[in-house]
Amino acid sequence: MASDFGATGPADLADVVAAAREGDRGAFDEIVRRTYVDTYTLAVRLTATEEDARDVVQEAYLRAWKGIRRFRGDAQFSTWMYRITANTAATVSSKRRRQRTVHIDDVADPVETEVALHPELATENTELLGRLSAALDELPPRLRTLVVLKDVYGLSHEDIAEELGISVTAAKVRLHRGRKRMRDLLYEEDESHADAV
Amino acid sequence: MPTQCDEIAVLLPQVVDSSEPVALPVQRHVESCLRCQAELARYRRMLRGLQLLRTQYFEPTPGMLAATLASITAASERRAVNSVLTKRRLAYAGAVAGAVAAAGTTTAALLLARAKRRTVPV
Numbered sequence: 001m002a003s004d005f006g007a008t009g010p011a012d013l014a015d016v017v018a019a020a021r022e023g024d025r026g027a028f029d030e031i032v033r034r035t036y037v038d039t040y041t042l043a044v045r046l047t048a049t050e051e052d053a054r055d056v057v058q059e060a061y062l063r064a065w066k067g068i069r070r071f072r073g074d075a076q077f078s079t080w081m082y083r084i085t086a087n088t089a090a091t092v093s094s095k096r097r098r099q100r101t102v103h104i105d106d107v108a109d110p111v112e113t114e115v116a117l118h119p120e121l122a123t124e125n126t127e128l129l130g131r132l133s134a135a136l137d138e139l140p141p142r143l144r145t146l147v148v149l150k151d152v153y154g155l156s157h158e159d160i161a162e163e164l165g166i167s168v169t170a171a172k173v174r175l176h177r178g179r180k181r182m183r184d185l186l187y188e189e190d191e192s193h194a195d196a197v
Numbered sequence: 198m199p200t201q202c203d204e205i206a207v208l209l210p211q212v213v214d215s216s217e218p219v220a221l222p223v224q225r226h227v228e229s230c231l232r233c234q235a236e237l238a239r240y241r242r243m244l245r246g247l248q249l250l251r252t253q254y255f256e257p258t259p260g261m262l263a264a265t266l267a268s269i270t271a272a273s274e275r276r277a278v279n280s281v282l283t284k285r286r287l288a289y290a291g292a293v294a295g296a297v298a299a300a301g302t303t304t305a306a307l308l309l310a311r312a313k314r315r316t317v318p319v
Contacts, residue, residue: 025269025273028269029266029269032262032265032266032269033262036257036261036262036265037254037255037256037257038254040255040257040261041253041254041255044255045250050258053255054257054258054261054264057257057261057265058264058265058268061265061268061269062268062269062272065269065272065273066272066276125246125249128242128246128249129246129249129250129253132243132246132247132250133250136250147247151244151247151248152247152248152250152251153251154248154251172211175210176210176211177210179210179213179240179243179244180207180210182243183210183239183240183243186239186243187239
């Protein structure tokens, strides 16, 4: 199917998605172009490895292309894509867990940030964001997934539970454990310093 | 009351979520306990920071976009080939079924004619 997308200037993402649902391959390519940095970032956060993140992105878009007709449009496309990415990351991570060799330390630091565009925010938050990223990477994958999807990307417990194939209660329990571990990783060092003084 | 504070501390990862219901005794304790308020403030700060992480992006490796688009193209082509093959298989299967049915009908007709000839007295 011939596509006008990419040739006539930027169209609204909802229009591009609607065209892709009708089978317009060019429209789907345009969706990939517009969203793959976001999808890759989520994949890195979930898998903590660049190698796995690349595989997750490719597989997630393949699944999205195969299932684009089932996207009802009652949720944002980005939320739908996050859910597919989370599901794919869970599959890829479980396959790779035994042979993992590359860690997040080998992944480049985030380079484009909206925070960086606001110097006052950047000064205030750079250290905090660095500590949070490091703490997230320390979490076991099953807890990290919950914290990333709920607290960073704002997905609902119901959506997360459905994509991970767990109950809503289990999702909440894992989230609370993840937050507690994050809190310990972030503040226990401060507390031990305070105790020593 | 340290014991109660320890019990409340376990609940704070849930309490910090404004969408989660909080039991009244827990709420009252936190309102009156500086230690638990400080602990809750840490969780709130942590959640705010996590939300800010959403504004950071990792730069994909060069060539990733092209590789992703190429993999979709390859999958689409495979799907199209499979679709054609499936249609051809169905057409062959239909043709074979038709031929078998025609042969069966012919054989049955021949057998019937032969049986009739045998029963006619000479």
